[in-house]
């Protein structure tokens with residue numbers, strides 16, 4: 615099968631809210647795809663359509679050659695939603711047993727726990743796990759049945775750096791064996807660490823579908839902030855905004871901009887340069903992207 619999942623011209627509305635607007639994407643075997651976008655972009659809606667939790671208002675969704683509405687088709691996927699609740703009184707091992715018994719060729723319990731840094735916690739009640747351990751368990755369960763395709767909605771939100779890395783290793787191990795993953799994230803560095811392909815969504819539209827490197831160049835903008843009575847003409851300014859006495863400039867090339875500023879000789883003070891958050895980058899870029907209008 616050359617495509618494991620596909621949306622064709624999918625639109626999804628919630629009442630008056632247009633969450634997805636004519637989205638067409640394909641997930642091919644062996645890919646690890648990052649779905650990246652700011653809050654409210656439509657990432658969870660897209661995942662929910664793929665896994666059969668929601669239906670499109672118009673357009674079609676295909677999953678493993680069938681429909682996401684078919685429970686037999688859904689047996690081939692693994693899913694960790696954005697928010698999960700596991701029974702607090704059950705032990706880790708009991709939960710893993712419960713899930714793995716639904717699948718004919720499940721991963722061995724010890725291997726699953728080891729992959730997600732949960733070795734030694736088998737007898738611990740879920741209520742006694744840390745937030746990070748609970749999240750790792752929730753993500754591990756998506757892999758329990760050796761799925762062909764895994765959907766992870768913000769798998770590492772709220773995890774510290776070490777827990778995040780452990781989780782990345784578990785996801786990578788699955789991918790290295792040929793597994794296919796679609797994961798959503800707000801973090802460019804997370805997508806960069808894991809994925810080869812990134813689909814950027816904003817305002818319910820696909821703004822970019824490309825290699826991680828290409829998208830990094832697209833959204834890798836910096837914010838330069840300074841106090842200057844009069845600003846000269848500067849190169850590469852994507853947007854400029856005044857806030858009190860400060861001016862905020864957004865650019866792909868902060869070095870070139872600062873060199874031009876200094877060369878010009880106009881007075882300025884309080885220079886600050888920082889990478890923009892993805893959210894800011896999206897706001898800047900989507901404002902200039904005709905497709906997002």
Ligand SMILES: Nc1ncnc2c1ncn2[C@@H]1O[C@H](COP(=O)(O)OP(=O)(O)OP(=O)(O)O)[C@@H](O)[C@H]1O
Pocket residue numbers: 628629631632633651652653654655656657658659660696
């Ligand atoms: N059940 C719902 N009822 C009404 N509006 C909804 C519902 N679910 C999502 N929306 C709206 O649809 C849009 C897309 O939401 P969605 O949760 O898919 O975005 P997201 O990219 O996953 O956001 P986040 O990063 O915050 O999780 C938002 O405007 C959201 O408010």
